[in-house]
Amino acid sequence: MVSLFKKVIPIQGKYLKPFSAKVASITSNREIFCIDCFAGAARYEDEKEGSPLMLATLSDACSQWQVPVTFKIINVEPNLENFLSLESETQSWIQKGIVTNINKKFNEAVPEILSKIGNAPALFFIDPFGPTSVYFSHLLPILRRSQSATELIVNFDTDGLQRIADATQSKSDNPKTVKAISTNIQNVTEIIGRSDWLTKYQSANFSTQDKQKFLLSLYIENLMKFGYAVATYAIREALGKATKYHLIYCTRHNDGIFLMNDFIFEEENSMLSDHFENRMTLFPTSFDDENENRRKELSLLVQSFLKENTKTTRKQIKHNLIFEHFAQFHSKDYRTVVQELIASEKLHASHGKKRINDDESLTYSG
Ligand SMILES: C[S@@+](CC[C@H](N)C(=O)[O-])C[C@H]1O[C@@H](n2cnc3c(N)ncnc32)[C@H](O)[C@@H]1O
Incomplete structure (x- = not known):
């Protein structure tokens, strides 16, 4: 207890x-x-x-x-x-x-x-x-x-x-x-x-x-x-x-x-890290795999949100996902995923730069 x-x-x-x-x-x-x-x-x-x-x-x-x-x-x-x-x-x-x-x-x-x-x-x-x-x-x-x-x-x-x-x-x-x-x-x-x-x-x-x-x-x-x-x-x-x-x-x-x-x-x-360290895990993956899988999962969730909301900000993306997925993803994960979408030119920042803040307006082109 x-x-x-x-x-x-x-x-x-x-x-x-x-x-x-x-x-x-x-x-x-x-x-x-x-x-x-x-x-x-x-x-x-x-x-x-x-x-x-x-x-x-x-x-x-x-x-x-x-x-x-x-x-x-x-x-x-x-x-x-x-x-x-x-x-x-x-x-x-x-x-x-x-x-x-x-x-x-x-x-x-x-x-x-x-x-x-x-x-x-x-x-x-x-x-x-x-x-x-x-x-x-x-x-x-x-x-x-x-x-x-x-x-x-x-x-x-x-x-x-x-x-x-x-x-x-x-x-x-x-x-x-x-x-x-x-x-x-x-x-x-x-x-x-x-x-x-x-x-x-x-x-x-x-x-x-x-x-x-x-x-x-x-x-x-x-x-x-x-x-x-x-x-x-x-x-x-x-x-x-x-x-x-x-x-x-x-x-x-x-x-x-x-x-x-x-x-x-x-x-x-x-x-999760203790679990892997103690070798008590039943998962067939490593801690790093878990981190990578988590980001992939978030990327899919973000893209499905973007398909419905082509004009948005990083704050809005986070706010829309955070309640249903509370504590599943860190703010760093949200930042990385959005950054990757910008780098792959699926997402565009209004100022045209690669680095953005939470309130920068973003457009999704898929
Ligand atoms: C889970 S313990 C609290 C532990 C404490 N928060 C900690 O972390 O050290 C619950 C406490 O609530 C007290 N308690 C029981 N009924 C209560 C009530 N109706 N109002 C306030 N406290 C109550 C119990 O005596 C007990 O000390």
């Missing part, structure tokens, strides 16, 4: 530096917030640092920048034992006014969080055990913030949610079972924030994977209604292992999606 969280945290840590630098520049006081809504004890039993300490260290780094950022952290943890550990581990940052810890459940803490952060840019990190402690209604006040620099990273237990949904499918007249079914239906509905999942779930002949995809897609659709671009990444312990969680990233800015795409790609690529 823990190792999955360890996979999420480095991604979040890497992402947070450019996020902080960028969003601080739109404020007058260079103050931004990260809210660790399911903070934990700040240190794992094996003594490794949990997310609150990782964030506090990051805050120290931001304060040392040439143009410093005040990176404030609010941690939420209802379990008293964890909370006391959290308080003691973050003591020095509490004294500096950087960390505030709230000893409540996330949903009960939302009003206090929102009043503390005011209209400041904020990133909410939502990392619960299982799917049932975050109802969609808990997120509404956050999703409705007028501050456009509001982002969410949710560690979403797709596997757990599908198990609850499956438990609604048994047939029984036993009053206890009937009650349990009704509770499970209610739970799924509250988590994804809509009730229209049930009929299709009952009638469609879904595989386990399809069921998870279906529930996840309804959840994403709901998040998007609030003006967010939403990208998801399947978290696995290693290549070839089943997906248990999805990292769901919500932003209102395209640049955020591009940044997160690259960081997650790098994580995925290092998993």
Whole structure:
């Protein structure tokens, strides 16, 4: 279980530096917030640092920048034992006014969080055990913030949610079972924030994977209604292992999606590289072959987009492909593929030069 969280945290840590630098520049006081809504004890039993300490260290780094950022952290943890550990581990940052810890459940803490952060840019990190402690209604006040620099990273237990949904499918007249079914239906509905999942779930002949995809897609659709671009990444312990969680990233800015795409790609690529190094791979190809195949695949996708959109820019190409193929291709791959199409004279830049930037207007001649 823990190792999955360890996979999420480095991604979040890497992402947070450019996020902080960028969003601080739109404020007058260079103050931004990260809210660790399911903070934990700040240190794992094996003594490794949990997310609150990782964030506090990051805050120290931001304060040392040439143009410093005040990176404030609010941690939420209802379990008293964890909370006391959290308080003691973050003591020095509490004294500096950087960390505030709230000893409540996330949903009960939302009003206090929102009043503390005011209209400041904020990133909410939502990392619960299982799917049932975050109802969609808990997120509404956050999703409705007028501050456009509001982002969410949710560690979403797709596997757990599908198990609850499956438990609604048994047939029984036993009053206890009937009650349990009704509770499970209610739970799924509250988590994804809509009730229209049930009929299709009952009638469609879904595989386990399809069921998870279906529930996840309804959840994403709901998040998007609030003006967010939403990208998801399947978290696995290693290549070839089943997906248990999805990292769901919500932003209102395209640049955020591009940044997160690259960081997650790098994580995925290092998993692939480990696989080859450990000779555990079942793939008949080498790491370099994988890289080449990936670029060929992207080139085909880009060309099929270009056939429908003969006048475009590199940014538009990326934006059109990045959601469906999140973290499958790095920005460098997009650059290389577009450059190759220009070199082979299938694509032409308006200024006639070979080197282009993201917004250069491009024409496809096939
Ligand atoms: C997965 S752990 C968090 C790990 C932490 N993010 C890290 O990376 O170190 C989930 C934490 O959420 C806490 N928790 C349980 N129910 C909660 C709720 N309703 N609101 C907020 N936190 C809750 C648990 O006590 C537990 O410490």
